[in-house]
Amino acid sequence: MSDRRTFIQKAFGLGxxxxxxxxxxAEPPKGSSSRSRSADAVxxxxxxxxxxxxxxxxxxxxxxxxxxxLIAEVVKQQISPLKTIDAWGFNGSAPGPTIQVNQGDxxxxxFENRLPEPTSVHWHGFEDTIQNxxxxxxxxxxxxxxxxxxxxxNIHQExxxxxxxxxxxxxxxxxLGAFIMHPKEPYQPHCDKDFLIHLQEYAVLxxxxxxxxxxxxxxxxxxxxxxxxxTTPLIVRxxxxxxxxxxxxxxxxxxxxxxxxxxxxxGTEGGRIPxxxxxxxxxxxxxxxxxxxxxxxxxxxGDWMIHCHLPHHMMNQMSSNAGKMTRSASMxxxxxxxxxxxxxxxxxxxxxxxxxxxxxxxxxxGVGNASDTATTNGPLSQKKAMDAMPGMxxxxxxxxxxxxxxxxxxxxxxDVPNFPQDAYMEGPMMAxxxxxDRPENYGLRAGWSGFMQGMMTFVRVLPPDKYDEVIxxxxxxxxxxxxYSAILERA
Ligand SMILES: [Cu+2]
Numbered sequence: 297m298s299d300r301r302t303f304i305q306k307a308f309g310l311g312x313x314x315x316x317x318x319x320x321x322a323e324p325p326k327g328s329s330s331r332s333r334s335a336d337a338v339x340x341x342x343x344x345x346x347x348x349x350x351x352x353x354x355x356x357x358x359x360x361x362x363x364x365x366l367i368a369e370v371v372k373q374q375i376s377p378l379k380t381i382d383a384w385g386f387n388g389s390a391p392g393p394t395i396q397v398n399q400g401d402x403x404x405x406x407f408e409n410r411l412p413e414p415t416s417v418h419w420h421g422f423e424d425t426i427q428n429x430x431x432x433x434x435x436x437x438x439x440x441x442x443x444x445x446x447x448x449x450n451i452h453q454e455x456x457x458x459x460x461x462x463x464x465x466x467x468x469x470x471x472l473g474a475f476i477m478h479p480k481e482p483y484q485p486h487c488d489k490d491f492l493i494h495l496q497e498y499a500v501l502x503x504x505x506x507x508x509x510x511x512x513x514x515x516x517x518x519x520x521x522x523x524x525x526x527t528t529p530l531i532v533r534x535x536x537x538x539x540x541x542x543x544x545x546x547x548x549x550x551x552x553x554x555x556x557x558x559x560x561x562x563g564t565e566g567g568r569i570p571x572x573x574x575x576x577x578x579x580x581x582x583x584x585x586x587x588x589x590x591x592x593x594x595x596x597x598g599d600w601m602i603h604c605h606l607p608h609h610m611m612n613q614m615s616s617n618a619g620k621m622t623r624s625a626s627m628x629x630x631x632x633x634x635x636x637x638x639x640x641x642x643x644x645x646x647x648x649x650x651x652x653x654x655x656x657x658x659x660x661x662g663v664g665n666a667s668d669t670a671t672t673n674g675p676l677s678q679k680k681a682m683d684a685m686p687g688m689x690x691x692x693x694x695x696x697x698x699x700x701x702x703x704x705x706x707x708x709x710x711d712v713p714n715f716p717q718d719a720y721m722e723g724p725m726m727a728x729x730x731x732x733d734r735p736e737n738y739g740l741r742a743g744w745s746g747f748m749q750g751m752m753t754f755v756r757v758l759p760p761d762k763y764d765e766v767i768x769x770x771x772x773x774x775x776x777x778x779x780y781s782a783i784l785e786r787a
Contacts, residue, residue, distance in 0.1 A: 340482035344782035345396060345541065347474060347492045348528040348736075348753075349520040351779035353386075353393035361402045364395055366417065368461070368471060369410040375516055376523045376612060377731040381498060382505045383470035383521075384411060384461075390470025390521055391494045391545075392459070399454045399480040405447040407439065414438030415466055416445065419475065420458040420545075420585070421565050424449050431462055454479035455567035456492070456541045456587035468509035470496070470521075472545040483568060487591060488536040489783065493519050495544045495552075495582060495604065495751060502613065514548065517609040517750040524612070524752035525728065525745035529736045530602070531756055531770070531783070532594040533763040538755070540602070541589045544582040550609065553579040554592070554755060555600040563589030579605060594757040599740060604751035612749040735769035736780075 344352075355362045371385040386392025397403050407417050416439050418430035428447050432438040439445045454477045461471035474492050496518050499511035507516075519527045532538055539562070542552050560574040565587040580588045603610060709715050727746030729737070737744075739762060740754075758766060767787045770780055778784065 340484055340486035342398070342478040342482050343487055343490045345394060345474075345476045345490045345492050346530075346780055346782055347394040347494075347520060348530065348779050349522050350389055350391060350494070351393050351777050353395050353473075355395075358404075361404050362397060363404045363406065365406050365408070366392070366395075366459075367408045367410055368415055368417075370412075371470070373470065373521050374526075375498070375518055375521060376526050377728060379500070379516065379523075379613075380505060381500055381507055381516075383498075383507065384466055385470045386473055390472075391496065392471070392473030394474040394476060394492060395459070396476040396478065397451050398478045399451055401451045403449045403451055405449075407445045407447060409439040409441055409443050409445075411466075412441055414440050414443075415461050415463060415471070417447065417459050418462040419447065419449070420460060421453075421455075422449065422457060423453060430459075451477050453477050453567060455563055456543065456565060456589055458543060458545055458565075458587070460545050465509040467545060468547060469507060472496075474541070474543055476541075479568065483562075485537060487539040489530070489532055490539045490541070491530050492541040492543060493552075493602075493753075494521070495519065495542060495550045496521070496546045497548055497609070512547070514608075515611075515613055517604065517611075519751055519753055524603075524748035524750055525732045527748075527753035528734065528779075529599070529754035529756045531736055531763070531766055531780070532758065534594060534597050534757055534759050536594045536757075537591065538594050539589055539591045540755075541587060542580070542582045543587050544584055546584060548606070548609070549581060549583045550604040550751065551579050551581045551606065552588070552590075552602065553605040554590075554602045556596045556598055556757075557592045557594065557600065557755075559590040559592035561588055562591045563587070594755065597757050597759050599744075599754045599756050601748075602753055602755050608750075610750045610752060735766060735773050738766050738769050 353364050353366065355364045357363070365387075367387050369385065369388070371383050371388055371390050372380055373383040373385065373390045374380040383390035395405075405417070409415050414432065416430045416432040416436060419428060422428070426435050428449060429435040430447065436445065457475040457477060459473050459475050461467050472494065474494065476492070497514035498507040498516040498518065499509075499514050500507050500516055516523055522528070530538075530540070540554075540559075541563070542550070544550055555578075558576050558578055559580070560576055561580050562569055562571075562574050565585070568589075577590075580590055582588045706712070727743045729740075729742065729745045732745055736756070756766070764787075767784065770778070771784050771787075
């Protein structure tokens with residue numbers, strides 16, 4: 297550890313002039329109300345990390361040891377109101393619950409494998425003994441189904457760390473979680489809110505529940521196991537200083553973008569960055585196996601989006617929209633859902649055969665295949681579209697169908713190449729405000745959920761009266777093991 301730190305310090309020493317600027321938190325742009333409430337008055341302490349939609353792994357104390365029981369198991373993970381997948385996770389969720397400890401703690405993790413195959417738990421970034429590294433077949437025997445293994449750590453680091461299965465496909469099935477090591481000396485300035493967001497992607501075919509962990513074409517992009525609009529917003533009081541820890545244990549890289557604020561990157565998967573090395577931005581690229589901690593003062597009231605900026609990661613249930621489903625007036629006679637969406641099926645060995653349309657898992661399909669493009673655009677009639685998808689859930693409960701007015705579509709829309717793009721995928725017609733209703737969403741503009749998909753949620757920077765109202769509703773909900781409890785207890 298010391299070698300790396302020394303190197304960083306030396307590097308900063310050599311380039312000191314480059315790092316002279318970022319003192320912005322001491323002098324925020326918009327008057328005194330924009331200062332962190334706690335930067336002046338409140339002594340720094342380690343605010344517990346809130347992992348919305350996931351929560352924490354509880355522990356017991358035995359002597360001077362914190363003991364956690366971590367269970368690998370098959371879980372049903374509802375990633376969206378209309379989509380529940382069969383994932384592998386820990387203690388009931390994928391990702392697994394966040395483990396929070398303090399620098400200096402002695403920690404024991406009693407691990408139990410309830411999966412149908414061997415596994416183990418790797419402790420990512422830990423400077424610990426090889427016996428605790430969790431590498432199956434290298435540092436330990438794989439833990440067989442029904443088996444146990446005890447990991448034991450003396451925590452001397454600080455920062456955002458992870459645990460995950462080191463068997464790649466298990467990791468892609470959801471076997472990951474966060475491990476927070478709070479510093480002995482609290483970070484300065486104090487953060488009033490400290491959130492963690494896991495970034496993951498799944499490839500799950502329509503009408504399927506099992507992610508294809510080999511597929512590289514991901515169609516469900518999730519924050520803490522939820523796709524927008526089912527994600528839970530981050531609730532911030534105007535003037536709060538906020539930390540968000542992004543954790544990426546997936547297959548893609550994610551440029552995480554925040555609206556309305558400039559943040560500083562203050563930490564990586566290697567711990568805290570000295571202040572002179574913080575860098576400003578509104579987008580931070582979180583590469584695979586990396587953590588990026590960002591901090592900002594929520595000094596700009598509003599419901600601000602925070603999202604991955606990769607366009608395909610801002611969508612749910614993606615598939616090509618240039619194919620039969622949207623460009624023919626109706627389904628081929630006797631067709632099913634798969635045919636309608638151009639899914640891979642039909643004559644074996646003839647992937648460009650006439651019965652194939654554009655498919656999830658292959659290209660747009662138009663090249664050399666006249667049948668995909670010979671049909672004219674069908675009118676964008678909701679009834680026709682729904683009638684053309686007999687396998688889809690027409691009864692969508694509270695989904696707010698039918699709000700897209702005729703005026704929203706140009707009269708010549710069907711003559712325009714590339715139409716429909718987002719008119720078909722997003723908008724008020726796809727809103728489901730009531731289905732994703734929760735206290736954290738209180739007061740959002742009606743129909744908001746039709747414009748939020750994939751890796752997206754809000755940072756809601758609320759003036760005191762609105763903040764108090766949302767917090768009161770969250771308290772009233774009295775949810776068991778509420779991931780927000782650390783904030784609710786202190787509000
Ligand atoms: Cu992304």
